[in-house]
Amino acid sequence: MTDADMAPLDLAYHQATEYLAGLARRPVGATANAEQLLKMFGGPLPSGPQPATETIGLLGRAVAEGGIPAASGPRYFGYVTGGTLPVAIAADWLVAAWDQTASLYNLSPAIAVAEHVAGQWVLELLGLPEGASVGFPTGCTMAHLTSLAAARHQLLARAGWDVERDGLPGAPRVHIVAGAQHHMTIDLAARYLGFGSGGIHNVPVDGRGRMRPDALAGTLATLDGPVIVCAQVGDVNSGAVDPVGEICDIARRHDAWVHVDGAFGLWAAASPRLRPLVTGIEKADSWALDAHKWLNVPYDCGIVVVAHPEAHRAAMLNERAGYLPAGTPGERDAIEWVPDFSRRARSLPVWAALRTLGRAGVAELVERCCDLTARFAERLAGVPGVELLNEVVLNQVMVRFGDDDTATREVVARVQESGVCWFGGTVWQGRAAMRVSVVNWRTTEEDVDRSVDVIRNAVLAVLPAG
């Protein structure tokens, strides 16, 4: 490596650490528009080599000019994005520097073993069945896809059908059943797998958005043939948690496969205090969650867990081309558990986060976010004109202003423009609302209180006095 080779690395390191050090002070929303950014990044493809430091410098400028939101900062409460633990960023830097193909043991022994250990720790931490198989796809959507593919394999094999070889034409119909408030990525996985999303049976939910077990029993009674039931732990708006244990008991009577969408909410299982929320979770057949949300590792990293490793492997990789070494016991090949072939070592930051936080550290992170969420709810309830729309069970609050859609959207817009904090809007049961999602290790009580002040001022400006 020459000095010129090292220079862009040094520059990136300084830009990155400077960014992280100033994260709590920078404007939270992005301020540059598409036209400005296009000008910065666009123009014709350079006809020849340019200095690498100039290239990295350009990225620094895009950030300086407001091209990215401080989404991993302490007062970003939009979507469910999560922050990043310093140790996870550091591990991710090594992932890029080492540039390992994390597909086969033989391609990278240390990466394969670290991923295996991370998977075992996830099972232990969340209280999922020993012996379940674990994969690290790009996100929860791909974890759904992997899970439903494993379910499809098992249910159709039981009916004498080899879906991996023969596909779906002519196969027995697999019914997918989900709560009426399931996340849209369940539909995506159903589409990718050839089930289609149009046929998903939506089970009525209660007032909090949780699947009703009695209604599930009713739906299952009308269905013939293989069934996959998708339960949800953590509604993206309200944080509501389906009664998964009861759902599993009912589904079991119909030989149905139960898949759990626990993108962020499944981390509640790591907290002794919150664990009762997910009682019975271990009875399901597959689980999908994200590390890039509540575990606070960088994008992109999901986790898929399947209680039936043979079905999981059969759905992902059951034949190997001649140039791939045969699997060796004790040497885990990641390609058996995810849809990717070549892939980055995205599980390394997960290993690093779990190794550093330990069991108590993960529980503390999850509980702290929930406590801060409760603080939001309590403080916001004291602001005139604010209506709380959900029972706070996890890390999500929804509020509405002046019982009016226009006023609510106006308050959200004003808060977003404040630069102090960022919240997204949504529609909940037909009414406009503002979402609050607390999933960042950096967020403090002061951040919550400052943000509530901004919301209070916006409400005062938008709602007629009195």
Ligand SMILES: *Cc1c(COP(=O)(O)O)cnc(C)c1O
């Ligand atoms: C974020 C989310 C997903 C999708 O996860 P990705 O990692 O974005 O693919 C699915 N379900 C729920 C409940 C989510 O919050």
